[in-house]
Amino acid sequence: MVQQIGDSDQPEPMSAMVDKLSSEQESPQPLTTDIETEKRILAQKQKERAARVAEQEKRAKEFLTEQEVAEAEALAKARAESQQYVDNSAPAIDDTSSTESTKDVTTDLTVQPRTESQSATDTTKSSEAEKQKAVQEQQEAQRQAAIKEQAAAKKTCREQKTSGGRETSRSKKAGEAQAAAERKREAAEAAKKRATKSPSEYQIKKGDGLIKLARQYNMPVEVLAQANNLSPSAALQLGQSITIPSSKQVQRLEREAAAAEQAREKKRQQEEALAKKSADAKREAQQKLSEARKEVKETDAKGSFGVQVALANDQAKADELAKKFRAAGYQVKTSATSRGVRVVVGPERGKVAALALKDKINSDPKVNTTSAWVLYWR
The missing domain is CATH 3.10.350.10 (LysM domain)
Known part of the structure; x- marks a missing residue:
């Protein structure tokens, strides 16, 4: 018996049935979607977001209001302290401390409120940043104004102190000068009283x-x-x-001392006049001698002439006189005679030159002689 292949009457194998059932189970089942529910949930979320944004804006407005009130109070307090400083002339607070304290207040007042939600819109953040920047600029301007007011008050106080110090110094100096003059006057009076009336x-x-x-x-x-x-x-x-x-003796001695001083002054003036006259005569005699030595006239006596200045008793005395004249710059010779030893200055060529030499010797204070006379040498 032959089995026919592909006969539809034969049942399918068991494995094929199992595969078919598995494929049917794995196919997706249709999901039921509630659109109305989704819309309701989305609307609820949008409502909550709007409520949070409104709450943030409300808190920002409250913070700005509190900040403005605090700034006004700080400015009023600074002005009151400045006025009190000027009134009491008390030392002003250092600029550094004032600046630091003002910065601390400004920092405390400008603390940014921490947002409770990170979902605030960009527009709200930008608006808050601009407002905060404007507030900071206003605070900085107020702080600078307060610092300037304090500096002006400090300068005024210093000027008042300086002016008062100058007035006090002038008054003190005037008082000291007056006291010194009074002490000097009292000392003079006391000295007069102490002066003895008798020796x-x-x-x-x-x-x-x-x-x-x-x-x-x-x-x-x-x-x-x-x-x-x-x-x-x-x-x-x-x-x-x-x-x-005694006082009378003092007066007498003062008069005598004044008279003696006048006499000394008069004598000094006379000596100066005499010395000047002698110097002039010596200079004139020297000039004449120089001129006479340069020129010898035809009418002058020819030969060598000398000026005898002394006639010593012995050679020792003559040598002593010759030494004095040599020290004064003269050329001196000695010559023994029957009446003594001559001391002669010269020689000079021509009688005119010898006469000029004689005048010079007689006017020379170094040799102190007035008895010189001209003699013919040879």
Whole structure:
């Protein structure tokens, strides 16, 4: 018997049936979607978001209001403190401390509120940032104004103190000058009262001197020294007795000292005039001598002439005189005669030159002679 292949009447194998069932089970089942529910959930979320945004805006407005109130209070307090500082003339607060404290207040007032939700819109954030920036600028301007007011008050206080100090210094100096003048006047009066009315003896103690005693008894040191026959610079010995002149003696000694000073001055002037006259005569004689030596006239006596300045008793005396004239710059020779030893200055060529030399010798203070005369040498 032959089995026919592909006969539809034969049942399918068991494995094929299992595969068919598995494929049917794996096919997706249709999902039921509730569109209305989704819309309702989305609307609820949008409503919650709008509520959160409104709450944030409300809190920001409240914070700005509180910040403005705090700024107004801080400014009023700063102005009150500045006015009190000016009124009391108290030292102003250091700029650094004021700046730091103001910065601390500004920092405290400008603290950003922490948002409770990170889902705020970009528009709201930008608006809040601009408002906060404007507030910060306003606070900075107010802080600078307060600092300027404090600096002005401090400057005014310093100027007032400086002006008052100058007035006090001037008053103090004037008072000191007046007191010094008063003390000086009192010292002069006391010195006049201490002046002795009659001469008295004083025994020198340790530390005494003419200058000290002269000041003590109100008299010139020269008068005190003259009354005791001492030099004004003389040193005094311990235990030495000196005379303190009376007021009348002081006046007399002062007159005598003034007269002596006038006499000394007059003598000095006379000596200066004499010295000047002698110097002029010597200069004139020297000039004449120089001119005479340069020119010898035909009418002059020819030959060598000398100027005899002395006739010594012996050679020793003649040598002594010759030494003095040589020291004065003259050319000197000695010549023995029957009457003594001549001391002759020269020679000069021509009588005119010899006469000029004689005038020079007679006017020379170094040799101090007026008896020179011209003689013929050879």
